[in-house]
Amino acid sequence: MATDLIDLAGHEQVVFCSDPDTGLRAIIALHSTSLGPGLGGTRFHPYESTDAALADVLRLSRAMSSKNALAGLDHGGGKAVVIGDPHRDKTPELLRAYGRFVESLGGRYVTACDVGTYVADMDVVAEETRWATGRSPERGGAGDSSVLTALGVFQGMRAVAQHVWGEATLAGRRVGIAGVGKVGARLTEHLLEDGAEVVVTDVDDAAVARLLGRHPQVRAVDDATALARLELDVFSPNALGGALDDDTVDALRARVVCGGANNQLASAETPDRLAARGVVYAPDFLVNAGGVIQVSDELHGFDMERAAGRTRAIFESTLEVLRTADAEGLTPAVAADRLAERRIASGGSTPWLPGQAGAVPEGGTPAPEVR
Structure with missing residues (x-):
């Protein structure tokens, strides 16, 4: 096997x-x-x-491979x-x-x-x-990569909000977060600052308790199935993969799925099932690339401001994927895959999007040769 x-x-x-x-x-x-x-x-x-x-x-x-290609990383x-x-x-x-x-x-x-x-x-x-x-910074590193992973997911979520509702904000929207570990907890803070209502769940009761202790306005439910059945604007998987299985997709009442978990799709048919139900899916490997942008920057001599700037560009990258999907009659997952494959096939000789997240800004330091 x-x-x-x-x-x-x-x-x-x-x-x-x-x-x-x-x-x-x-x-x-x-x-x-x-x-x-x-x-x-x-x-x-x-x-x-x-x-x-x-x-x-x-x-x-x-x-x-797709995540790093879409982030414009070498x-x-x-x-x-x-x-x-x-x-x-x-x-x-x-x-x-x-x-x-x-x-x-x-x-x-x-x-x-x-x-x-x-x-x-x-x-x-x-x-x-x-x-x-x-x-750790004391060892010459960037520290916890969940910092920019959460920022990137938030920027992707803002982009989907712009695409679906015409405004790049989650203010007044109800967001359900499944998994409040390193990424989910930081994403909650971004959303609360933006004016969203947040409902959470996690298999780790202690993680939920810690979050509610800091943010008592957040509501918690028992499990991801219960969360998916709520009247949500956004469902955000932020734990382990396979969150979007058939039962969850059938139960979903949210218009948007956007989260930091890797490999959220339980099967190759899941994007079509989501599209058939009118759910807009932001590909996980697109929106959660902030973490790899952060750690890859360590190879340049880490600069948080530079890495955060690249991560914020996930907003434009996500918008471009969603627009491409609509224009070509594709699901966002297929559109993102094709764009990633195009850059991989080119050997990185050409950028895949304007304002790509991984581009070295003017005056920036190029990556060292590490082959």
Whole structure:
């Protein structure tokens, strides 16, 4: 089965990592390096099986190729998963062993934080490899990449609001956020500042409690299904992938779906199902690119103002995708895929959009050669 998954995904390289001394079991997947080194985070998750972990890392790394291309970055798609419970199995020794595997790829893969990994973890990984980003500022890094991931999702949401309702604001709109971890909590703050009403849910009761403690005006519901059934303007998945399965799509009462979770679509047919119900979907790999913009900027000598400026350009990028989809009779997911494929096929020689999120501004510092 594992070989079949690799063949179907069309990846350049898949590396299985094992270190018995520390208990490390990990998989690094490089989907494409045609635009540059594969860039993508490391997910630490208690997968039910190796095949489940492999299927996830293949999906995630493939999506990173599109995300990095749409963001205008000179990076291909890569991703890694560590199999285990991060609360129980994560140790400094295991992270250092993982860092040695990343280093062994010689710069073909650049890692960062993802679900289950944090800035402090990347600091440890970086003790063994030059190719760990998302490190703490004290270690020369950009810090928590959820800062710009949330900003990018908010800009994408503003763009969809402009496209659907004629105003680039969520003021007076009801937004349902499924998942209030690192990204979802920061997105909540952007939305409240913009004047939106926010309803949340999370499988982690403590995460909900922390958010409500800071923002008592936010309402919480039991689960994502209950959230989807509410009268919402925007449904925003911000946890693990596969949030938009058939049951959720059928239950949705929102006009817009826009969130930070990776791989939200449960199947290839989901975009058509959403379109048939009149739901406008902002492709996840387009709007959640702020995090990779942030960590990739570490390779330039990190500048938050520069990275945030590139992230705000997700607003125009999202508008362009939605307009292209309407003009060509496509779903936004297909329109975004085609634009990403066009840039990948060009080898990055031409930008894909005016005002692309990853363009180096005048006076900016180009990325170093890391091939």
